[in-house]
Each structure stands twice: as structure tokens, then as C-alpha cells.
Amino acid sequence: MLVRFWGTRGSLAVAQAAGSIRSKIARALVAAKGRHFADEADAAAFVEDELDFATGGTYGGATTCIEIEATAGDGSFIVCDFGTGSREFGISAFARMAAGHARVFNVFMSHLHWDHIGGFPFFGPAFDPGSTIVIHSGHADVEQAFRRQQDEISFPVAFDWLRAKIEFRVLAAGETYRIGGLDVEVMEQQHSHKSYGYRFTDSAGKVAVFSTDSEHKIESMEGEADVANFFREADLVICDTMYSLADAVSMKEDWGHSSNIVAIDICHEARAKRLALFHHEPIYSDDDIQRMHQESIRYEELTRRDDSLEVLCAYDGLEVRL
Amino acid sequence: MKWSEEVRDGAIVASPKGKIDESTALGFGTDLEGAVASAAEASIKLVVDCAGIDYMSSRGLRALTLAKRKADGAGVKIILAAPNQIVREILAISRYDKLFGVTETVDAALAA
Ligand SMILES: [Zn+2]
């Protein structure tokens, strides 16, 4: 199984401004200490090997969209969420379809807030008469959310003008479905108007869990055993880790999000193998996200039991092979 | 987790010992809220002597928040004293050092 992140930001898409690029370049030049590079490839190797990620790269700013390539799936694209990252995914999908990939998309919606549907009007395959897009959701009002987004008052292209065959299928929490050649288990989560988590198991037995926009309420900590069970021994858990725990239980309580350390605790309890920090706070700079990642790795070390949990930090373009 | 408490210099000093994670946080929370109630009754502050805590996961931290809500409602101040290096780091990573007063020693908490 391969998991590819097309959009990892939460709440609102963001972009790097000139000032932040300038400071990355300045920092890189200082780190190079006047070294001579033979060519661009030589310089790129320096960036890759010697600079930290927040200096040599960026976590990106597109909102949530993830692609799963299953081992021995049915050949369809498996996608989670239609955040703004899905525009880029659509371009990549066209290239692959031109090379023979099936023109079928199975998409699983965490929920229907703007940051999770906002890329759909720019998702190229929706305009392709040869494509079939099946949108799976725990929400009965999923179709309404997609249609309303393309009402004339908000968008120039009406939903009914899209040329692809588009279907909506409502899934029930607690059930396991066979979709796209994968087993897909559905869990209801705590969030405004609810959200849903998905547990994907492919034919090779690899498991990825997508659990974003999920608040783990302080009054119902016993319920986390159910979440740990949903994450049980997963090869990768993708978790909403938008806030620090202190923020999540004080000023930002009931905002529907979780923290890095609660995610690590539940993954430890679940004996999961890898955690991807996800749904990054839009006000965070690359330095802020990198610091949060380092602190998360440290917290994992401090609270580790028998098995270690690898803590990754999702960024736009990250690929994780399971 | 083992819990003990005493009244000292006009405060309740509670001394939990061991690790506080999902297996022990419930008992920790109950003991903590009991100490808050005693402190409220006596109109004194509550000092949690953290020296004996090996480590604390988010469960323990959130039990602290639940106790703090009761304490705030009853006008009781909770101070975390003398955390070991691990707990100190966890308080910083979770940003709980911004929610709670943290002191180097129990004496400093008593004087605060
Ligand atoms: Zn969101």
C-alpha cells in the first residue's frame, strides 16, 4: 500500500509569501558557508541532506486530500477528501488515466466543511465524460453539500454541468464495506455536524486509518478505547493534530480538533506502527510545524512502551509506503 | 499510581507517585478532585508535588484540567511543584506550563 498526501493543511489553504522564501534562501546560504556547487543537482543534494525540512522545503498549504494505492485493489483511485489538494491530484490522475489507469474514483469524505470539499470544483476528472466518481460519506446530506458549493451565487459552473458520472453513497458508522478492492471500516467522530474516520485494509493486510477533524473530548476519555480499537495495529494512522493539548482543552475546546499528544497516546494504546501528523494549523509557519513535529517525536520517546511509534509529519507531496 | 496528601503550611500538599497514563488516570483524577474539594472546604491552595510522578500522558494532563475547572469554580489555586525532567518536558510540549503555575520546589509553591 502506498499513501500519497496531496493536501495536509487544515481549515484554510495557505501559501508561502515572498518573505518566507527569502528567509529560507538566506538561511540556506548561511548554512552553505560559501561552499561551491558544481551544478543544480549538487546544490539539490545539499538541500536534501544538510538542511532541515523547514529550510529546504515546505509542508505546503493545500487542504486535505489523500490518495491510497492499494496492493491488488480493483484498479480504481482511492481518495480521502476533496480539499484544495485534490486539484493537483486531478492533474496527476489525468496523466495516469492517459497511460491506462481506470477512470474510476472512490472518494471517502471525512465531512463536508469547506476545507474538505473546496477542491472539488477544480477537480479536472469531474469534467471528464469518461470518468466515474463515487463519493462515499457518512453524511446523508453529502450530495447537498457538493451541489450547494456550485450554486451560481458561489461558483460559475453548476454541479449539473459536470460531465463525469457522479454518484453519492452514504455509509453507516460501525460497518465494514468492500470498496475498490479494500475493506473499509467506518467510525463516527466528534466534530461540528459530525465527521467520519475510515480504516482501509488491502489484500496484503496493510492498514491505513484516516481520522481527521476529530475531537477527543475531555469529558469522555473512556471512549478513547473505541478509537484505539479502530486504530488497532494500523501501519499508518493519519490524525488531526491541529492544536497543542493546552489549546485543545481551553480556548479551542469544542472547535472539533485534537492534539499531537492525544494522537500519540491513542496510537500507543492501539499499538499502531506509524502516525502522520495532519490537518496543520493555517497560522503555523514551516518552522512552527517542524517544531511541533520534533516535540511530538520527543513526547513519543518519553511515553513509549514496548513498541515504538514512528511519528511522521505529513506534507503536501509526502508518500509513505506501507 | 499511589496517592498521599497532607496539610502543610496552609496548603494541601498532594503527592502522587508512579506513572499516570490511561491505566491510572481515572484514579488520579478522582484523588485530585477529592483534594480540590478538601482545599475548597478549608479555603487553602492545592500543591501537587510532582516529584514522584515518573511520567504523565495526556490522560493525566486532562485529569488536571478537569480538576482545575472544579478548583477555579471553588476559588482554589492548583500549583504543580517539583516535576522531574520528563514531566517538565511533557508540560512544555503540551503547553500545560501555560495553563498551570509550575514551580521548581514544593517550598516555592507553598510560598507562591
Ligand atoms: Zn478541517
Ligand SMILES: [Zn+2]
Ligand atoms: Zn471540519
